[in-house]
Each structure stands twice: as structure tokens, then as C-alpha cells.
Amino acid sequence: MRFSVAALITLAATSAMAAPQKSLGCIRTGCSGTICASKSVFTTCEYKPEYECYKLKGVTCGKVNGVCAWSGLDDLQECLDNARARTAV
Secondary structure, three states: OOOOHHHHHHHHHHHOOOOOOEEOOEEEEOOOOOEEEOOOOOOOOOOOHHHHHHHOOOOEEEEEOOEEEEEOHHHHHHHHHHHHHHHOO
16 A cells, blocks of 8 residues: 555644643644644644744743733744745745
């Protein structure tokens, strides 16, 4: 049986979903852990290199002015910009 690389990545992402990390009533959710929300959210399971940026030390999901949001945005944005620049054609 043959699988494409994309199918294997999707399969791996589905079976290794990011465990929610609770912080002040907010959780890191979605298949790749790129959503900060008050409850679990289902998303498609694809992989993009910039998704690793959400795992940076200092990038956390929590309440900001009563709303679930990411903190450590300067580091996160810099990492996202760099990752996207490396993958741009």
C-alpha cells in the first residue's frame, strides 16, 4: 500500500493532536495547537512549518482583557514571518 507524503503528515497530525494546555480558562486547541480559545475547536490537520512557532517558550494562550488570546506576540510574529519567508516560492 502506498501513501503520499501529505497523507502521512495528515495521518501523523491526526494521531498526535496537540493536547490542550489550560491557562486561565483558555486552551491551546485545534489539530496543530494554533488556536487559543475557551473550548476545544476542531480544525483540519495539515502541517505548516510556521506552526512550530506556537510552541516557542513565552508564547502562551490565556485571557487578555477577558478574551482568550496569545501572549508573546512579538516573538510569535517574528517566528511566523521568518518561517513563511523560508517557505515562500
